[in-house]
Amino acid sequence: MKQIDEMVSSFRDQELFLPIWFENGNIHIIDQKKLPFAEEIHSISEIEELASAIKNMTIRGSGAIGTCGAWGLYLAALQSGGDRETVFHAGTMLKMTRPTAVNLMKTVDEILDAIQGAGPDLIQQIEMKTVEILERQLAFEHQLGAHGAQLIEDGDAVLTHCHSGALAGSGYGGRALSVIRKAYEQGKDIHVYTCETRPYLQGARITAYELKKFGIPHTLLTDNMSGHCMSQGMIQKIVVGSDRVAANGDLANKVGTYMHALAAKAHNVPFYTATSSHTIDHSIPSGQEIEVEFRDASEVTSIYNQPIAPEGTHALYPSFDITPNELISGIITEKGVMKAPYPTSLQNVRTTNTIRA
Ligand code: RUB
Numbered sequence: 001m002k003q004i005d006e007m008v009s010s011f012r013d014q015e016l017f018l019p020i021w022f023e024n025g026n027i028h029i030i031d032q033k034k035l036p037f038a039e040e041i042h043s044i045s046e047i048e049e050l051a052s053a054i055k056n057m058t059i060r061g062s063g064a065i066g067t068c069g070a071w072g073l074y075l076a077a078l079q080s081g082g083d084r085e086t087v088f089h090a091g092t093m094l095k096m097t098r099p100t101a102v103n104l105m106k107t108v109d110e111i112l113d114a115i116q117g118a119g120p121d122l123i124q125q126i127e128m129k130t131v132e133i134l135e136r137q138l139a140f141e142h143q144l145g146a147h148g149a150q151l152i153e154d155g156d157a158v159l160t161h162c163h164s165g166a167l168a169g170s171g172y173g174g175r176a177l178s179v180i181r182k183a184y185e186q187g188k189d190i191h192v193y194t195c196e197t198r199p200y201l202q203g204a205r206i207t208a209y210e211l212k213k214f215g216i217p218h219t220l221l222t223d224n225m226s227g228h229c230m231s232q233g234m235i236q237k238i239v240v241g242s243d244r245v246a247a248n249g250d251l252a253n254k255v256g257t258y259m260h261a262l263a264a265k266a267h268n269v270p271f272y273t274a275t276s277s278h279t280i281d282h283s284i285p286s287g288q289e290i291e292v293e294f295r296d297a298s299e300v301t302s303i304y305n306q307p308i309a310p311e312g313t314h315a316l317y318p319s320f321d322i323t324p325n326e327l328i329s330g331i332i333t334e335k336g337v338m339k340a341p342y343p344t345s346l347q348n349v350r351t352t353n354t355i356r357a
Contacts, residue, residue: 016171036209061168066103082122101243138170143334148179162254163202164241175274227263249325249342250287261327270329277349287322
């Protein structure tokens with residue numbers, strides 16, 4: 001417990017905006033469904049509760065749900081007194097929660113691989129691995145932020161979609177907002193256009209909330225305004241996160257991303273994704289093999305339980321879309337900015353951890 005306690009207290013000293021942490025024997029998460037109107041904290045004592053919080057998007061964002069994999073297995077290990085079967089069962093349950101984002105699956109498998117030979121020290125081994133994964137992820141945010149900030153020029157307006165920020169990662173700025181935050185901290189005069197991101201409104205509710213918290217000037221757009229703004233020369237760069245990147249550089253991100261990338265190509269606006277080497281899935285040759293999660297269409301026919309369409313209207317909610325590599329100007333990672341041809345450049349950031357079925 002000491003290692004975990006020390007890590008959480010060091011994260012607190014760094015004034016991170018943590019999406020998830022461990023305290024008094026329980027996992028704690030900020031309820032992202034309630035933001036920006038309330039900063040409500042849930043205490044989680046059962047692995048089933050964590051799985052359902054991921055499924056119903058109380059906690060979300062590929063980096064944050066990746067860390068849920070580590071925290072969840074640690075909780076399962078502690079509660080079962082280090083029972084291996086319980087830990088493996090928890091891993092299977094967590095991996096089934098969200099099919100598109102790869103970090104959760106990879107994190108679970110990384111820990112399960114690490115404990116293959118563990119004996120009575122199983123809890124301690126999971127604790128060590130959890131600390132390693134969380135500290136690594138935070139370091140990545142700073143590193144990829146620094147690489148990406150070099151692409152942002154003084155005076156740029158940067159468009160982002162969905163929420164790829166502190167609460168979607170380890171608390172500094174996640175991926176896209178780490179790039180934006182670093183550029184801002186370097187003293188660059190930048191402005192951010194955040195798209196609202198229907199239907200769950202991550203951009204309006206959470207990205208705008210974090211930008212305000214960090215003091216970064218921003219303007220909210222509805223998703224259908226980006227093409228017009230680009231045509232008027234109002235946007236110089238696009239930076240989004242990624243839930244999964246295929247070996248050829250195609251990426252899955254929140255639905256709507258593809259549409260911004262197409263408009264960006266038409267208007268010569270560079271389109272970047274900020275991600276980590278762990279979000280690149282080398283087992284998938286192209287984006288066509290990425291499973292796109294479909295969510296409950298009632299989220300489209302209503303907002304905050306208020307119907308916005310005639311009763312019985314048929315709606316569709318693919319939660320992600322695939323942006324093909326030819327629309328991507330660069331893939332920002334903790335090891336640098338990867339450029340086309342991606343099948344070659346992404347090999348330079350290949351990690352050993354993979355996903356098992
Ligand atoms: C989140 C989403 C974010 C990505 C990328 O989807 O699409 O844009 O997670 O951000 P959801 P990051 O809200 O459905 O989880 O790479 O920082 O995770």
